Amino acid sequence: MATTIEARSDVFAALTAAVGPDALVRDADELRYYSQDVFSDGALALAVFRPTDKAMLARGIAAATAQGIAVVPRGGGMSYTGGYLADQPGALLIDTGAMNRILDINEEDMTVTVEAGCTWAQLHQALKPRRLRTLAWGTLSGIRATVGGGMSQNGVFWGAAGGTVVDAALCFEVVLADGRILSTGGDFFRPFGPDITGLFAADCGALGVKATITLKLVRDGAAFAYGSFAFPDAAAYFGAMSEIAREGLASENFGFDPYLQAQRVKRDSLTKDAKSLVNMMKAQGSVLKALKEGAKVVAAGRAFLDDVPFSLHLIAEGRHQSAVDADMMAIEAIAVRHGGKPIENTIPKILRANPFPPVNSMVGPGGERWVPVHGLLPHSRLVEGWNRIQALFADERAAMEAQGIAAGAMLAAVSRQTCLIEPVFFWPDALEPIHCRSIEPDHLAKLGRFPPNPEAHALVARLRSDIIGIFRDLDAAHLQVARAYPLAAASDDAAWGLLRAIKRAVDPDNLMNPGSLGL
Missing domain, CATH: 3.30.465.10 (Uridine Diphospho-n-acetylenolpyruvylglucosamine Reductase; domain 3)
Known part of the structure; x- marks a missing residue:
């Protein structure tokens, strides 16, 4: 069917009549770029539709589905779970960037x-x-x-x-x-x-x-306090992170395992970006405090992460400095009670002052490919989940080393009830257009390049699937469900039936991102 649709000139005539020729992109290189996410290549889109307002968006969708064309929306393209990768060629991909x-x-x-x-x-x-x-x-x-x-x-x-x-x-x-x-x-x-x-x-x-x-x-917060702590092992880390989350003391509560932390150390120094430093200093509220905090960041450099196993980084924010300072004192008491040791709080300061940095970290520090997988677990299952994932890596160590695959993890509290475990893989492989067009050009120019490595890519895909299976055993929840996470298997039968019925009601011909969510 897809081949027949692609060959029909009346499809483009109908789309062009609805939205105009300037809203449709058919260039082969552009189609390839838009038909891949951070990890995978999808089926090639028929065209990319770039609407400029909701009326044009509605006209384009109506024209496409009237011709039997599936429509797939794409946001900023930072997904790695197949959210906007069509299952079959010939879909109309919608770029909402305009x-x-x-x-x-x-x-x-x-x-x-x-x-x-x-x-x-x-x-x-x-x-x-x-x-x-x-x-x-x-x-x-x-x-x-x-x-x-x-x-x-x-x-x-x-x-x-x-x-x-x-x-x-x-x-x-x-x-x-x-x-x-x-x-x-x-x-x-x-x-x-x-x-x-x-x-x-x-x-x-x-x-x-x-x-x-x-x-x-x-x-927005008028007052901030920052804290960073080193922990000797995962159990101590999770114990502190969970208790801080349950107490509601921090607006952000996140950290890294030893490998991912080592990857951060390999990247450019946190103080190298003058804009980051200046913004961090401005965020301190007074010139004197800015100078003092800026001097601390410069002096710390990256050395404060040397020999740190697990690191936890926290931000407390509120209306009054005395209140957030008291919250940070309570956070420190919890961290120390769980075996934590205070370290320089450079990372949360820089991140909060520059919350949306360039996406250069979507590849490894040496130009390696990168992809995460994640699960949301209650506090009571974090250690079990972590230990099972580490056991998987131990069993697969020889295969991973043979392909140059390494893995770390970001760990974060999401609410008083829930925390995130996000294993992250790095491996030598060719970069795709999505990487080369997303990373800053001067950073991209410094990176090493690797040839295509389909064997390593396939092993990473299998390991991600195995980790998703571990999370499924623990009744984990997931973000970015898309085509990666098993929503149907995780759902009550009656609830899944209701969702399918809603899908039929709003999309009877299954043309809205078919296959996403498993629908």
């Missing part, structure tokens, strides 16, 4: 409305002068990752004490398969009756394409 306006900032009602292609960094810059931010305010890739992508895939990092990014949403405007624009609810309260916004949250575009998003606003 729909990037901030439509309304309502300081009285504490809401903001944006188009789906607005990035988290763009939104942060618009809100910061007003001392506002959204409840959860993006992932570390927010310089490229979009709000619409976050609402579709879900994600977490900044503002994790307030939940994942979809918890910040009040309502969406969603384009359905037939081109209708559906509003999911009120723009100041969620939910009024059953949570329709929640239904379209984290749907990976399987139910519709988000056009606009209205988010809750909160006041």
Whole structure:
């Protein structure tokens, strides 16, 4: 069917009539770029559709589905779970990047409305002068990752004490398969009756394409305290991270295992980026404090991470410095009680001052390929999950070493109930266009290059699958479900049946990102 569709000139005639020729991209190199994510190549798209507003988005979707063409939405392209990779060739890939306006900032009602292609960094810059931010305010890739992508895939990092990014949403405007624009609810309260916004949250575009998003606003912190601690082993680390999370003492609570920490040390010095240092100093609130904190960062360099096994990094924020200092004292007491040792707090300072850095870390420090896999677990299962993953790596050590594959992990608290374990793989392999177009050119020029390594890539894929199986045994939850994580197997049978029925109701011909979520 796909070959027949691709050959039909009337498909492009219908699309062009609906949206105009300038909104459609058919260049072969562009199609290849848009048909791959950070880890995988997908089926080649028929064309890329770049709408400029929700009316054009609706017209294009209606024209495509009327011709039997599947439509697949793409945000900033930072996914690694196949979220926008079509299962079959000939789909219309929707790039929402031109729909990037901030439509309304309502300081009285504490809401903001944006188009789906607005990035988290763009939104942060618009809100910061007003001392506002959204409840959860993006992932570390927010310089490229979009709000619409976050609402579709879900994600977490900044503002994790307030939940994942979809918890910040009040309502969406969603384009359905037939081109209708559906509003999911009120723009100041969620939910009024059953949570329709929640239904379209984290749907990976399987139910519709988000056009606009209205988010809750909160006041940005006026006072901050930072802490970093070294721990001798995973059990001590998890014990401290979990207790701090349960007490609600930190807005961000994250860290690294020994290998991932060593990778960070190999990267450029944290003090090398003058902009990062200047911004960090400005964030301290006074010239004298800025100078003192800047001097500490310069003096620390990278040496403070030498011989540190597990490192935990925390930010406490609030209205009054005395209050956040007291919270950090309580955090330190918890860390020390679990065997932690205070170290220089450079990492949380730099990250908070520059929350959306360039995405250079999407490859290894030597130009290696990189991909994560993750699971969300309750505090009670963290150590078991960690130990099982380490046992897998021990069993596979010879095969991994033969292919030059190494693995580390980022570990983070997501809420008072939940923490994230995110193993990360590095291996020698050729970079793809998505890497070369996302990384800063001067950084890319410094990286080594490797030939294609399909054997290593296949082994990484199998190891990721094995880790997902471990997480499944522990009843883990996942972000970015897309095509990587087993939603059906994790769902109650009646709930899965209900989701399938909803899919049939809003997308009877299964043309909205077919295969995503397992639908």
